[in-house]
Amino acid sequence: MNDFLMRLERSLRHMDAQEKQDILQDYREHFEIGLASGKTEEQIARALGEPEQLAKLFSAMGAACRAHESRGFKTSLRMIGAFLSFKVGGGMLAAILYFVCLAVMVSLYAGAASVALAGAGSLAVMVAEIVKGYPMWAVTAFFAALMLGSGGVLCCKGLALLWRKLFGALPLLVKRMMQKSAGKKAMA
Amino acid sequence: MNAQFKKGVLELCVLCYLARRDAYGYELAEKISTRIEIAEGTLYPLLRKLKSEGLCETYLSDESGGPPRKYYRLTDKGREAGRRLRQEWENFTHNVALFMEDDNE
Numbered sequence: 001m002n003d004f005l006m007r008l009e010r011s012l013r014h015m016d017a018q019e020k021q022d023i024l025q026d027y028r029e030h031f032e033i034g035l036a037s038g039k040t041e042e043q044i045a046r047a048l049g050e051p052e053q054l055a056k057l058f059s060a061m062g063a064a065c066r067a068h069e070s071r072g073f074k075t076s077l078r079m080i081g082a083f084l085s086f087k088v089g090g091g092m093l094a095a096i097l098y099f100v101c102l103a104v105m106v107s108l109y110a111g112a113a114s115v116a117l118a119g120a121g122s123l124a125v126m127v128a129e130i131v132k133g134y135p136m137w138a139v140t141a142f143f144a145a146l147m148l149g150s151g152g153v154l155c156c157k158g159l160a161l162l163w164r165k166l167f168g169a170l171p172l173l174v175k176r177m178m179q180k181s182a183g184k185k186a187m188a
Numbered sequence: 189m190n191a192q193f194k195k196g197v198l199e200l201c202v203l204c205y206l207a208r209r210d211a212y213g214y215e216l217a218e219k220i221s222t223r224i225e226i227a228e229g230t231l232y233p234l235l236r237k238l239k240s241e242g243l244c245e246t247y248l249s250d251e252s253g254g255p256p257r258k259y260y261r262l263t264d265k266g267r268e269a270g271r272r273l274r275q276e277w278e279n280f281t282h283n284v285a286l287f288m289e290d291d292n293e
Binding site for chain 2: 036
């Protein structure tokens with residue numbers, strides 16, 4: 001493996017193994033044909049450009065494709081990682097956007113969970129009141145448990161939906177920005 | 189040449205060339221770089237993007253002799269996209285040319 005391919009492989013380390021091999025194979029073929037037509041490795045590498053810059057182009061495009069295929073929280077996380085490590089312009093902004101969304105979602109979840117937890121607590125109170133022989137208190141606690149429990153669970157369900165929507169839309173939102181700046185950098 | 193020009197033009201060149209005949213990566217790089225100064229390596233990310241968007245597909249062939257090479261072939265969608273892009277480009281350059289003529293008056 002020549003210097004160009006080694007540098008390219010190193011720069012693509014965040015990429016999925018199969019995808020990385022595909023990409024490297026394309027450049028390997030390029031070198032083989034070039035060498036066969038009488039060029040030197042240096043000439044070919046010089047015409048190709050900087051492998052680190054090319055890796056950025058692949059990463060931005062790869063992330064964009066993945067955003068189309070599988071949208072979700074894991075994709076989002078992987079995208080943040082890729083963008084940050086490639087120091088593409090806008091990567092920082094995207095990361096901040098993600099983390100703000102993440103923080104908001106986590107606190108909403110915590111709220112919903114504590115409501116549900118209060119429901120579970122009421123259930124415990126109900127059992128205690130039955131044991132102590134206060135049926136009226138037990139009934140009251142039962143209704144409290146019903147309200148709080150179902151409320152909490154419904155909130156969680158709703159939040160799960162919001163979560164999916166949010167982290168489904170964000171990758172697409174950020175995608176264009178990333179592609180643009182990555183492209184600009186590699187071409188410059 | 190201006191980097192912004194090249195970025196858009198490279199895609200147009202690839203689509204136009206592939207509309208005439210299937211080609212492998214090296215061939216595209218060589219053909220395009222004889223006329224336009226580009227970092228040839230940027231062709232491969234572009235080809236990958238075109239493929240992921242369904243504008244082209246790849247197959248292996250050894251018709252040129254030697255080890256099999258990866259050929260790129262336009263899909264119908266790619267053909268249509270190329271036509272549209274070319275039309276836009278021609279309108280654009282035509283209007284820019286008219287504008288520059290006005291300037292000489």
